[in-house]
Amino acid sequence: MGDRRIPEATVARLPLYLQVLVEASEVGTSTLSSDELAQGSGLNSAKVRKDLSFLGTYGTRGVGYAVPELTTEISQVLGLVDDRSVVIVGVGNLGSALASYDGFDRRGFRVVALLDAEPDRIGTRVGRHEVEPASELGAIVRERGVTFAVIAVPAASAQAVADEAIEAGVTALLNFAPTHLTVPDHVTCRTVDLSTELQILSFYEQINEPRSAAG
Amino acid sequence: MGDRRIPEATVARLPLYLQVLVEASEVGTSTLSSDELAQGSGLNSAKVRKDLSFLGTYGTRGVGYAVPELTTEISQVLGLVDDRSVVIVGVGNLGSALASYDGFDRRGFRVVALLDAEPDRIGTRVGRHEVEPASELGAIVRERGVTFAVIAVPAASAQAVADEAIEAGVTALLNFAPTHLTVPDHVTCRTVDLSTELQILSFYEQINEPRSAAG
DNA sequence: CGTTGTGAAGGAGTTCACAGCA
DNA sequence: TGCTGTGAACTCCTTCACAACG
Numbered sequence: 001m002g003d004r005r006i007p008e009a010t011v012a013r014l015p016l017y018l019q020v021l022v023e024a025s026e027v028g029t030s031t032l033s034s035d036e037l038a039q040g041s042g043l044n045s046a047k048v049r050k051d052l053s054f055l056g057t058y059g060t061r062g063v064g065y066a067v068p069e070l071t072t073e074i075s076q077v078l079g080l081v082d083d084r085s086v087v088i089v090g091v092g093n094l095g096s097a098l099a100s101y102d103g104f105d106r107r108g109f110r111v112v113a114l115l116d117a118e119p120d121r122i123g124t125r126v127g128r129h130e131v132e133p134a135s136e137l138g139a140i141v142r143e144r145g146v147t148f149a150v151i152a153v154p155a156a157s158a159q160a161v162a163d164e165a166i167e168a169g170v171t172a173l174l175n176f177a178p179t180h181l182t183v184p185d186h187v188t189c190r191t192v193d194l195s196t197e198l199q200i201l202s203f204y205e206q207i208n209e210p211r212s213a214a215g
Numbered sequence: 216m217g218d219r220r221i222p223e224a225t226v227a228r229l230p231l232y233l234q235v236l237v238e239a240s241e242v243g244t245s246t247l248s249s250d251e252l253a254q255g256s257g258l259n260s261a262k263v264r265k266d267l268s269f270l271g272t273y274g275t276r277g278v279g280y281a282v283p284e285l286t287t288e289i290s291q292v293l294g295l296v297d298d299r300s301v302v303i304v305g306v307g308n309l310g311s312a313l314a315s316y317d318g319f320d321r322r323g324f325r326v327v328a329l330l331d332a333e334p335d336r337i338g339t340r341v342g343r344h345e346v347e348p349a350s351e352l353g354a355i356v357r358e359r360g361v362t363f364a365v366i367a368v369p370a371a372s373a374q375a376v377a378d379e380a381i382e383a384g385v386t387a388l389l390n391f392a393p394t395h396l397t398v399p400d401h402v403t404c405r406t407v408d409l410s411t412e413l414q415i416l417s418f419y420e421q422i423n424e425p426r427s428a429a430g
Numbered sequence: 431c432g433t434t435g436t437g438a439a440g441g442a443g444t445t446c447a448c449a450g451c452a
Numbered sequence: 453t454g455c456t457g458t459g460a461a462c463t464c465c466t467t468c469a470c471a472a473c474g
Binding site for chain 2: 006040041084104204
């Protein structure tokens with residue numbers, strides 16, 4: 001210990017641990033060892049212990065980690081304690097899917113608006129929401145205290161959408177457009193690009209396949 | 216140089232460079248400096264040069280990188296030269312969105328089947344395909360020479376789907392189920408979990424927000 | 431006795447800074 | 453002159469190995 005800063009690599013794994021913890025608690029398990037946590041998340045126990053040590057001391061030697069306590073602690077560290085308002089911009093195929101995705105609500109992310117620039121789509125219902133005009137982005141973000149924006153618009157308009165959202169007060173962006181977004185320091189942006197993921201897979205697939213061993 | 220192995224971190228960035236290169240070529244730009252590539256992908260020039268040096272020598276000192284040559288080289292390294300057959304398992308909200316996503320085809324990933332376990336969905340059309348029964352997974356993979364599977368089923372059935380796909384010959388998995396999949400060494404699996412991404416964002420959002428500076 | 435927590439070692443990735451070349 | 457290519461320094465992450473402790 002000593003340092004209070006949690007390494008980036010550790011932060012990226014905390015949600016995995018949370019997943020395993022929630023599953024365990026659903027089955028009634030009250031304690032998990034670092035090794036069990038590792039199994040469940042596809043890591044190794046040393047990494048798990050090191051990661052959890054950054055949060056403080058939540059384990060018991062000879063026993064393991066208490067599921068409810070650790071769940072609470074990780075939720076707290078990740079800032080999942082109170083609800084966050086999310087706006088989804090772009091209600092095409094992906095945007096619609098995201099709007100209907102229950103994983104948002106389950107972790108305290110409340111979708112408060114769906115926006116789109118297409119006149120045809122405005123006023124239609126998607127999931128529990130009615131699609132509103134994208135031109136209202138700034139106003140909606142301000143009025144409804146939105147801090148998260150999910151960007152599911154074409155690459156060409158993604159930066160403009162991001163800029164307007166940030167201008168209005170959004171501080172976290174989840175970007176599905178296949179393009180790099182430039183954001184100020186106080187804003188966090190993560191880009192998820194399906195095509196990129198496939199290309200990375202493609203690289204390793206051809207490596208793993210040394211010309212098909214018959215037999 | 217000397218080493219022929221491309222670092223993992225570099226592989227993960229090659230698709231970004233490819234994106235910038237394709238955009239540049241569409242605008243008619245024939246040369247890009249490491250700094251321009253860096254701008255476009257949100258990195259820094261040293262990283263770009265180091266990354267590209269692993270591919271060989273494709274730059275010209277004093278000038279930059281030739282767009283078409285570098286595009287070809289990266290495509291080749293990523294194994295994007297010939298088409299790959301992809302099967303999408305799970306045609307819920309996300310699966311449907313993926314089925315209609317044109318980013319797959321654009322990079323040589325050919326979706327050859329959509330599968331689902333729900334009797335209601337079988338036979339319905341989604342995008343250009345008719346949904347087939349998930350029980351046919353193994354047969355379809357074998358008959359159509361599928362090597363990529365996109366898993367968009369609930370977490371509870373994801374591992375079973377993965378196992379069957381792998382058994383039939385799939386060697387690359389893109390998993391959207393919020394759970395860790397165990398796969399043999401010769402198979403590559405990448406998990407994309409929206410909820411995980413949001414939670415990581417959440418962490419940095421609260422860090423960036425030191426109790427809201429008025430003004 | 432079993433498992434955590436952690437210094438220390440080892441490895442991977444990033445950045446620096448500049449020689450080398452068009 | 454300007455930009456690449458790259459050793460070397462540095463920082464970050466992972467793994468090891470074991471003392472500490474319930």
